[in-house]
Amino acid sequence: MFDNADRSSKEQDMEVASCCSNESCCVPQAPVTRSTPKVGRNDPCPCGNGKKFKKCCGKNL
Secondary structure, eight states: OOOTTTSOHHHHHHHHHHHHHSTTTSOOOOOOOOSSOOOOTTSBOTTSSSSBGGGTTTTTO
């Protein structure tokens, strides 16, 4: 009766979202891994300044 041209893009997006919310049909995403360890607020800054990260490069975060 209706083909995809007659349906709104919002309806199509909702259909795709409902499909991907079902874990059985979609491949799970791999977790993000860091190449270097995370810098703590009180650790020395990796830029080599000598200050703590929170007072140097982490100040604007």
